[in-house]
Amino acid sequence: MQPKADQSEPTLTSRRQDPALDYIKSENPLLPRLFKRISAGPGVMGFLSATPFSLLMLAAFVAPLLCVVWFRFMPPKSFSLLHVPTLANYAEIFSHTYYKSVLWSLGLAVATVLLLLVICYPLAFALAKVFRGGAAFVTYAIASSLFVSENVRLFGWVIGLMKNGVVGGTLASLGFPIESLLYNVPVILLGMVYVYLPFMLFPLALGVQMVPTQVREAAFDLGATRWQVLKRIDLPLSMPGVLIGSLLVFVLSLGALAEAKILGGQKVVTIAADIETEFTFGQNWPLGSALSTLLILITTVLVFLCLGRFDLEKLLGKKPAE
Amino acid sequence: MLISRAQKTGLSLYATLTLLLFYFPLVCLLVAAVSQKRYFSFPYPLENVTTKWFAEAIASEQVAEYVGVSLKIASLTTVLSVGIGFFAALAYARHAWKCRRMFQKIVLLPLFFPQSVLGLALLMWFNFLGVTPCWQTAVIAHTVWIAPIATLIMAIQAYGLDPSLEEAARDMGAGTPRILARITLPLMAPGMVSAACFSLLLSWGNFALSLYTTGADSALPEWLYARMTGGYKPVVPAIGILSVVAAVAVLLLLFGAMKLAAKRRAA
Numbered sequence: 143m144q145p146k147a148d149q150s151e152p153t154l155t156s157r158r159q160d161p162a163l164d165y166i167k168s169e170n171p172l173l174p175r176l177f178k179r180i181s182a183g184p185g186v187m188g189f190l191s192a193t194p195f196s197l198l199m200l201a202a203f204v205a206p207l208l209c210v211v212w213f214r215f216m217p218p219k220s221f222s223l224l225h226v227p228t229l230a231n232y233a234e235i236f237s238h239t240y241y242k243s244v245l246w247s248l249g250l251a252v253a254t255v256l257l258l259l260v261i262c263y264p265l266a267f268a269l270a271k272v273f274r275g276g277a278a279f280v281t282y283a284i285a286s287s288l289f290v291s292e293n294v295r296l297f298g299w300v301i302g303l304m305k306n307g308v309v310g311g312t313l314a315s316l317g318f319p320i321e322s323l324l325y326n327v328p329v330i331l332l333g334m335v336y337v338y339l340p341f342m343l344f345p346l347a348l349g350v351q352m353v354p355t356q357v358r359e360a361a362f363d364l365g366a367t368r369w370q371v372l373k374r375i376d377l378p379l380s381m382p383g384v385l386i387g388s389l390l391v392f393v394l395s396l397g398a399l400a401e402a403k404i405l406g407g408q409k410v411v412t413i414a415a416d417i418e419t420e421f422t423f424g425q426n427w428p429l430g431s432a433l434s435t436l437l438i439l440i441t442t443v444l445v446f447l448c449l450g451r452f453d454l455e456k457l458l459g460k461k462p463a464e
Numbered sequence: 465m466l467i468s469r470a471q472k473t474g475l476s477l478y479a480t481l482t483l484l485l486f487y488f489p490l491v492c493l494l495v496a497a498v499s500q501k502r503y504f505s506f507p508y509p510l511e512n513v514t515t516k517w518f519a520e521a522i523a524s525e526q527v528a529e530y531v532g533v534s535l536k537i538a539s540l541t542t543v544l545s546v547g548i549g550f551f552a553a554l555a556y557a558r559h560a561w562k563c564r565r566m567f568q569k570i571v572l573l574p575l576f577f578p579q580s581v582l583g584l585a586l587l588m589w590f591n592f593l594g595v596t597p598c599w600q601t602a603v604i605a606h607t608v609w610i611a612p613i614a615t616l617i618m619a620i621q622a623y624g625l626d627p628s629l630e631e632a633a634r635d636m637g638a639g640t641p642r643i644l645a646r647i648t649l650p651l652m653a654p655g656m657v658s659a660a661c662f663s664l665l666l667s668w669g670n671f672a673l674s675l676y677t678t679g680a681d682s683a684l685p686e687w688l689y690a691r692m693t694g695g696y697k698p699v700v701p702a703i704g705i706l707s708v709v710a711a712v713a714v715l716l717l718l719f720g721a722m723k724l725a726a727k728r729r730a731a
Binding site: 185186187188189190191192193194195196198199202203205206207209210213261264265267268271272273276280283284286287288289290291292293294295296297298299300301302306307308310311312315336339389390393394396397398399400403404414417418421427430431434437438441445449450 | 467471472475476478479482483486487488489490491492493495496504505506507547548549551552554555556558559560561562563564567569570571572573574575576577578579580581582584585586587588589592604605607608611615640665666668669670671672675676684685688689692693700701704707708711712714715
């Protein structure tokens, strides 16, 4: 995964950009010459600048994931990586009820993505095309929520929705007493939609921004209906934003833990909750890693399928430097 | 015009409603934090409004300890993320090199990953290496997730760099370290400041990564989570509100600094 070194000669273009290089090459002794070349060749500069980050990723992202994947082959209830590999953990996954939590997590994630697409598209459209000064305000207001721990915000919902909470109490004093609104599936979904809204909204807004206004105008001039414009122009042209937003939300909600625990009580056990249990009370690390590997696999395949499709520089709206 | 007045009003209403719903939980927290009773019920008479839970939260030594741990993690994470992200942003946006496209995708990878799984993977990795989890290991976990974000923020600034400035400096004989210090760094400064603020705040609020990687030390969001799922105390919403206030203060400072910088540039 680590980018390879560009140790070859600086390319033709870079030499053209740096006429001093040929001169240095012919005149100077070896060491300063090497140093000059390293500092002057843009290819090498890029590689050097990327090195600290790549090392961090190797040591603290790739290696741990490989570690999890390897651990899933260890015998049940072991804590060391140095056992004879076995597939017993997979047998346990399928013989146990874990497939249920996997299905719950997948279902909740899909539902969250779909709901957020419907909720966020008008908002993204408004941010990108309609609002002027208001757009910045809405953006800041929603972005700043990211800095508050998600469990604090979810807990706010608990206080709002519990029996005698803000909503229930208000209704009761108006003469409509209700039971607690918590601990069911819709409320878990509400929590997930709430927490992951920014992750859908901002990519979507970027995507909608990429739709040229003239193309929409032309379509309307040619007599297209609103629905046709949405289907034939808006959606296809903003697809990168739609895809990135959906992918981000799907992946994040697949690993969701706090929503189901805080808002859902014990009603629904998600896969992330199962994994947590295996690593804490269950003390069965290999089984936990087998479950995690499943998540890692789904995530990796999806991310590589989606990210391979588009040009990241285009999405940022910038041309490459140099 | 493509968008009629009615549509505009509709969209504005929709946005307002979304924002109101979005901030509803925080309002609820505030309502609970100033309620005098031990067990929250709504509505309560106005004379029951109190600030004693805030006072208790501020006076508590236990809370101060968690805040200390959170601050330690957040500040070290910020330094590391901005440092690593600075160079990564140059590789992302400024330099032309062979593996740039791939590198850009690698930068995004940790963001497209469930945090709980990442935290757990790191826990196992530390265990394998024989490192006891503590707040320092949490710093590593936070950095893996926050450095890419810092990189992206600074990359936006790096796209705007004018390469001819660096070339001019090189033509006049400046070496790479000198160009970095005297040209690139000052030009990247605004991006670095916002990246630092983002890093600080995201680390401060992070829960999923801390949960697995702090070991015996406990960060503030973890402690709040334990209190929320365990026994309720009115101190919990009070601390939640205080942590929101702290985050808002940092944001306002950032805005103030940016306004000031813009004014100075204009003058």
